[in-house]
Amino acid sequence: MYEQLVQADRIQETTDIFPYKSEKIFCGILTEDVLMKKVFSIIERVAETNSTVLILGESGTGKELIARAIHNKSGVKGHFVPVNCGAIPDNLLESELFGYEKGAFTGANTSKMGRFSLAENGTIFLDEIGDMSPHLQVKLLRVLQDKVVEPVGGLKPRAINVRVIAATNVDLRNKVKEGKFREDLFYRLQVVPVTLPSLRARGVDIEVLTDFFADKFGRQIGRRPLVFSDEVTSVFRNYNWPGNVRELENLIQRLTILVDGDMVTLEDLPEQLSESKSDNLLGESLPKLPASGADFNALVEEFENDLIQQALERTQGNKKAAAELLRLNRTTLVEKIKKKGLAKSIEVEVIDD
Numbered sequence: 001m002y003e004q005l006v007q008a009d010r011i012q013e014t015t016d017i018f019p020y021k022s023e024k025i026f027c028g029i030l031t032e033d034v035l036m037k038k039v040f041s042i043i044e045r046v047a048e049t050n051s052t053v054l055i056l057g058e059s060g061t062g063k064e065l066i067a068r069a070i071h072n073k074s075g076v077k078g079h080f081v082p083v084n085c086g087a088i089p090d091n092l093l094e095s096e097l098f099g100y101e102k103g104a105f106t107g108a109n110t111s112k113m114g115r116f117s118l119a120e121n122g123t124i125f126l127d128e129i130g131d132m133s134p135h136l137q138v139k140l141l142r143v144l145q146d147k148v149v150e151p152v153g154g155l156k157p158r159a160i161n162v163r164v165i166a167a168t169n170v171d172l173r174n175k176v177k178e179g180k181f182r183e184d185l186f187y188r189l190q191v192v193p194v195t196l197p198s199l200r201a202r203g204v205d206i207e208v209l210t211d212f213f214a215d216k217f218g219r220q221i222g223r224r225p226l227v228f229s230d231e232v233t234s235v236f237r238n239y240n241w242p243g244n245v246r247e248l249e250n251l252i253q254r255l256t257i258l259v260d261g262d263m264v265t266l267e268d269l270p271e272q273l274s275e276s277k278s279d280n281l282l283g284e285s286l287p288k289l290p291a292s293g294a295d296f297n298a299l300v301e302e303f304e305n306d307l308i309q310q311a312l313e314r315t316q317g318n319k320k321a322a323a324e325l326l327r328l329n330r331t332t333l334v335e336k337i338k339k340k341g342l343a344k345s346i347e348v349e350v351i352d353d
Ligand SMILES: Nc1ncnc2c1ncn2[C@@H]1O[C@H](COP(=O)(O)OP(=O)(O)OP(=O)(O)O)[C@@H](O)[C@H]1O
Pocket: 028, 029, 030, 031, 057, 058, 059, 060, 061, 062, 063, 064, 065, 066, 169, 245, 246, 249
């Protein structure tokens, strides 16, 4: 078990030297998106400390990659030990995390080290932390506060030196409100919160990552990297990507195996993507013109304001990223925000990039 963990650690490290436009890759993470670059600057800072980090983001946005990047950048000697809290049944998770002593329960013929101890002088990555039971939440809080672990059936707590990085794709704040997640633990975990933007909010990254994966999987099976027709590129840009980077990665891998020629066309795409092309871009959300007619200029103005507002909210007020989302020049967007006085009316703070 220990050897497996050590090996997994090393395998991941080798992916960092994948020979592709290496100046754009940060610890195996490729991006040209402004919000992601801000995440990188947080990582650089937090890596130098031993602080607890909470990574938030939809499924497939790269939470584990970011956790590994913090570990690698921190240069600590210990290992990176991932634990999927959602995948291990609660009664096993406690001994998995903290270990157990010989005789702690029927069948415990020897003692066993927990993952916290395996991560000594390194990092433990608690994935899907939102799924942790209230009972284990209390135990984890104690570990974070006192820096000690208590193996199941053990008499003495053992001091540990481990950085904790937790991740979740659920809204933890909501879980706290619903009484399903301890508030004190939430604040202990989110000493440094890192929020990863969804792929659809990353603008240019969809194309950058498409080419990256086409190159990567092309190399893997010894064929030229796929290229994509303009229509396909436009479908990719407008698709919602609920599975984020993982969904894009899997799709490009599948296309690399299945497509005959070098060029991917609309016919090669799976249904859920090609259908998104035939839909009106805004689906049912466009208002219907009332029988009595309407004020054209007022309606267009309202629509424009709404789009700008959505883009600013999605990019946490970052004008450059919002302009990319709307395929506008940054200066055009800034002008519009000023003219319409939008900065005052939206909930997020509009920031300069
Ligand atoms: N910016 C990126 N550059 C290259 N590969 C990426 C990037 N972001 C994510 N990936 C790849 O996408 C996949 C998903 O990433 P990861 O497992 O880190 O996501 P996650 O947020 O932990 O997902 P989940 O919530 O489903 O566990 C991985 O194969 C990862 O290598």
